[in-house]
Amino acid sequence: MSQYSADAGLGSRQRFDRRFFADVWRLAKPYFRESEERWSAIGLLVLIVVATVGGVYINLRITNWYNTFYNALQTYQADKFWPLMGEFSILAIIGIALSVYQTYLTQFLDLRWRRWLTGTFLTRYLNARTYYHMEVFKRGQDNPDQRIADDLSSFAQYTSNLVSGLLSAILNLTAFIGLLWVLSAKVVVPWGGAEHHIPGFLVWAALIYAVAWTWVAAVIGNPLIRLNYHQQRLQADFRFSLVRLRENSEGVALYGGEAKERAQFDHRFDHVFGNYRRLLLMQKRFNWFTTYFSQFAILLPYLVAASAYFAKAVPLGFLMQISSAFGNVQSSFAYFATSYDSFAQWHAVSDRLRGFLGYIEEVEAMQRKESHVERRAGDVLDVQKLTLRLPAGGTIVENLDLHVEPGERLLVTGRSGIGKSTLLRAIAGIWPFGEGSIALPDGGRSLFLPQKPYLPLGSLRDALLYPNGSVKTSDDALVSALERVGLPGLVPYLGDLQPWAHMLSLGEQQRVAFARILLQQPTYVFLDEATSALDEPTELALYRLLDEFLPRTAVVSVGHRSTLFAFHSRRLQLLGEGRWTDGAMDAEPESKSQYAT
Numbered sequence: 001m002s003q004y005s006a007d008a009g010l011g012s013r014q015r016f017d018r019r020f021f022a023d024v025w026r027l028a029k030p031y032f033r034e035s036e037e038r039w040s041a042i043g044l045l046v047l048i049v050v051a052t053v054g055g056v057y058i059n060l061r062i063t064n065w066y067n068t069f070y071n072a073l074q075t076y077q078a079d080k081f082w083p084l085m086g087e088f089s090i091l092a093i094i095g096i097a098l099s100v101y102q103t104y105l106t107q108f109l110d111l112r113w114r115r116w117l118t119g120t121f122l123t124r125y126l127n128a129r130t131y132y133h134m135e136v137f138k139r140g141q142d143n144p145d146q147r148i149a150d151d152l153s154s155f156a157q158y159t160s161n162l163v164s165g166l167l168s169a170i171l172n173l174t175a176f177i178g179l180l181w182v183l184s185a186k187v188v189v190p191w192g193g194a195e196h197h198i199p200g201f202l203v204w205a206a207l208i209y210a211v212a213w214t215w216v217a218a219v220i221g222n223p224l225i226r227l228n229y230h231q232q233r234l235q236a237d238f239r240f241s242l243v244r245l246r247e248n249s250e251g252v253a254l255y256g257g258e259a260k261e262r263a264q265f266d267h268r269f270d271h272v273f274g275n276y277r278r279l280l281l282m283q284k285r286f287n288w289f290t291t292y293f294s295q296f297a298i299l300l301p302y303l304v305a306a307s308a309y310f311a312k313a314v315p316l317g318f319l320m321q322i323s324s325a326f327g328n329v330q331s332s333f334a335y336f337a338t339s340y341d342s343f344a345q346w347h348a349v350s351d352r353l354r355g356f357l358g359y360i361e362e363v364e365a366m367q368r369k370e371s372h373v374e375r376r377a378g379d380v381l382d383v384q385k386l387t388l389r390l391p392a393g394g395t396i397v398e399n400l401d402l403h404v405e406p407g408e409r410l411l412v413t414g415r416s417g418i419g420k421s422t423l424l425r426a427i428a429g430i431w432p433f434g435e436g437s438i439a440l441p442d443g444g445r446s447l448f449l450p451q452k453p454y455l456p457l458g459s460l461r462d463a464l465l466y467p468n469g470s471v472k473t474s475d476d477a478l479v480s481a482l483e484r485v486g487l488p489g490l491v492p493y494l495g496d497l498q499p500w501a502h503m504l505s506l507g508e509q510q511r512v513a514f515a516r517i518l519l520q521q522p523t524y525v526f527l528d529e530a531t532s533a534l535d536e537p538t539e540l541a542l543y544r545l546l547d548e549f550l551p552r553t554a555v556v557s558v559g560h561r562s563t564l565f566a567f568h569s570r571r572l573q574l575l576g577e578g579r580w581t582d583g584a585m586d587a588e589p590e591s592k593s594q595y596a597t
């Protein structure tokens with residue numbers, strides 16, 4: 001059962017409800033409670049709290065300074081002017097230093113928290129091939145890359161900013177509420193021709209005002225959560241379409257598909273623009289109200305205290321002090337309303353992460369539910385009673401028994417789309433739909449080469465050693481591998497960082513992948529049409545390299561070409577509807593399935 005809602009933000013209510021805070025707490029807690037950085041994180045938090053408390057204390061001192069300063073001005077006490085100027089300067093210098101450090105330490109904490117969150121999310125994303133199964137199960141979560149690259153950073157920033165803002169608000173409130181309560185005693189409320197004393201009148205006024213403001217902000221600002229959520233998604237969709245063009249630039253250029261691509265970009269950008277426009281309009285509406293509320297709040301204390309001042313019951317300094325204390329209490333009460341815009345963005349970002357985590361959990365649950373293929377430890381490939389299915393139904397193989405010794409050469413054949421690659425996926429442990437058991441040497445002793453080789457970002461050296469090659473492999477070994485697969489021309493570029501997947505032809509990429517076999521010397525190698533882009537003599541030459549240098553390596557190939565037959569001594573033929581035959585290459589096929597005729 002998923003702890004997070006996979007469609008949070010879309011299907012769920014966009015409210016600051018208990019479910020939301022519970023999910024955010026689950027997201028935030030592990031860093032401060034369980035991570036190896038927790039003590040340094042808590043240390044930073046303590047420093048931030050100290051800086052915040054110091055800032056509030058300075059604020060309180062400045063409010064009292066107002067009282068003394070304006071009273072001195074009103075009573076023309078020139079001798080107090082310079083000492084008061086000096087006092088203010090010192091308070092301002094300390095206040096500025098505390099504020100700068102509070103901001104810096106908060107940002108530093110954000111950065112470290114983001115690093116930890118990114119590492120944790122990447123682990124879950126890569127673990128048990130969840131990234132791959134997200135695509136296979138096709139439940140369509142948009143842009144996982146953006147959630148990891150951007151949303152985690154925003155989450156750390158918004159959370160720490162909002163929490164530190166809340167802390168300041170609470171401390172401010174604590175510091176000023178008593179002062180405002182005391183000051184309220186000197187304010188009378190004219191009502192029905194008489195003057196009334198209401199205990200803590202200004203505190204109540206600030207509270208009622210802030211509640212009204214918060215209510216209006218929540219009602220008007222609520223759509224901001226949904227619009228921010230969509231804005232992040234649409235922005236990521238647009239960026240993804242541009243990245244796809246870059247990845248497939250040659251295909252698009254050869255097809256001359258620029259107009260179609262442009263239409264696609266325009267279409268996606270229209271969505272970005274339209275949503276952003278709605279967001280701007282909503283923000284404008286929101287700003288109308290919040291600006292009115294915040295401006296009127298400045299007048300409120302003067303309005304209530306003016307009659308006492310003009311009646312000369314209180315001095316000017318009192319009026320200034322009351323306005324400062326009222327402003328502090330009122331803005332603390334109204335913290336949620338004044339920061340609603342940031343809260344809305346925080347909600348949207350958190351929803352994207354809750355949704356992502358919920359989806360990861362769903363995929364993990366599906367992996368457990370769908371896959372009943374037992375993985376056994378072993379030194380040889382041994383498949384027992386393996387049945388593989390397609391997600392939409394349909395059986396690829398049924399009750400397959402397959403035992404391949406090191407040094408054997410097995411060719412898997414069958415018509416296109418029958419499930420040959422899927423069988424290799426299952427042996428590799430990435431196809432989740434099926435049951436049975438598979439033993440395969442692990443720890444880099446098995447290497448799978450797909451039809452389209454994957455070349456990682458980095459140098460040609462990195463590409464040759466991907467994924468299990470030793471970093472200590474000598475240049476001589478790399479050079480000799482390149483020469484053996486017929487790529488001596490690439491030797492001078494071994495250390496170059498180039499987009500190799502774009503620069504090399506498909507056949508050259510397949511040869512680079514083949515060189516990996518020579519360098520990494522696995523016990524089992526699986527070639528899924530891994531030489532399909534090569535001419536037949538080159539293909540033959542590469543297969544001969546395996547005989548010459550890796551005679552003890554078992555080779556399991558998938559391919560359609562008859563030239564491959566000569567190299568393999570055994571053949572597994574997939575016949576459809578779960579049927580299969582296994583025998584010597586030249587023997588008459590014999591169906592082993594219970595459905596065989």
Ligand SMILES: Nc1ncnc2c1ncn2[C@@H]1O[C@H](COP(=O)(O)OP(=O)(O)OP(=O)(O)O)[C@@H](O)[C@H]1O
Binds near residue numbers: 135414418
């Ligand atoms: N991720 C997936 N989700 C759903 N169906 C899939 C997925 N991957 C493969 N299939 C389906 O599984 C079936 C077998 O695909 P597979 O790639 O194993 O065939 P193949 O025999 O290797 O084909 P070819 O010889 O053309 O490469 C196909 O019908 C394909 O559409």
